[in-house]
Amino acid sequence: MSPKVLNLILKVLDANGEAVFGPEDIAAWPEGDFEEALHTGLLEEAAPAEEVVCPGCEEACLEDVDFVHGDRPEDTRAYVICGQREDIGRVPIPLESLQRWAANKSRAESLRLDADRKRAKEPVSMRGFIEQYCRPVGPGRAQQLATRILQEARRKPVKLKLPPTTNKATGNRKKLFRPADLRAKWPQYKRVIPWLPDLK
Numbered sequence: 001m002s003p004k005v006l007n008l009i010l011k012v013l014d015a016n017g018e019a020v021f022g023p024e025d026i027a028a029w030p031e032g033d034f035e036e037a038l039h040t041g042l043l044e045e046a047a048p049a050e051e052v053v054c055p056g057c058e059e060a061c062l063e064d065v066d067f068v069h070g071d072r073p074e075d076t077r078a079y080v081i082c083g084q085r086e087d088i089g090r091v092p093i094p095l096e097s098l099q100r101w102a103a104n105k106s107r108a109e110s111l112r113l114d115a116d117r118k119r120a121k122e123p124v125s126m127r128g129f130i131e132q133y134c135r136p137v138g139p140g141r142a143q144q145l146a147t148r149i150l151q152e153a154r155r156k157p158v159k160l161k162l163p164p165t166t167n168k169a170t171g172n173r174k175k176l177f178r179p180a181d182l183r184a185k186w187p188q189y190k191r192v193i194p195w196l197p198d199l200k
């Protein structure tokens with residue numbers, strides 16, 4: 001699954017305590033993500049929407065959905081009654097548009113842990129490390145601090161030693177480091193540059 005969709009689901013969960021999606025939400029996701037979310041159990045089919053924006057008028061009124069059940073399940077019909085315009089009355093609603101899927105919380109938490117673990121192994125620039133692994137600094141400040149560390153590392157006599165890089169920094173490519181290496185060295189860096197932020 002793309003990190004984009006997982007992050008979206010986690011963000012909605014964090015904000016609302018639940019994350020429920022309809023067909024219009026899912027239509028905007030990268031292809032295959034929804035199927036994978038279902039397949040892995042991250043999303044589960046939930047009860048259909050109980051209210052929808054009325055498609056019958058231009059007022060975007062939110063109306064309760066009424067169901068009419070026939071003899072067979074496929075005979076079920078849904079409609080809303082427009083509360084804004086008297087001349088509209090019953091507006092049929094396609095059943096597919098009422099389908100909802102909800103995130104399974106424990107599955108979401110375990111995927112969050114996996115993603116964090118994976119991220120912890122991905123090399124970062126000095127600035128990226130400060131942004132992701134330290135307590136928040138002001139806007140633009142992470143770059144200043146990163147530059148300060150890299151400058152300090154070039155000074156003689158050496159007080160601050162960089163860990164091995166995972167790439168060759170040429171042109172605009174930044175030096176990348178393993179987060180665990182920078183974590184281990186951080187207390188030492190803070191002794192040389194005391195105003196560096198604390199680790200999270």
Ligand SMILES: [Zn+2]
Nearest residue numbers: 054057061082
């Ligand atoms: Zn209406």
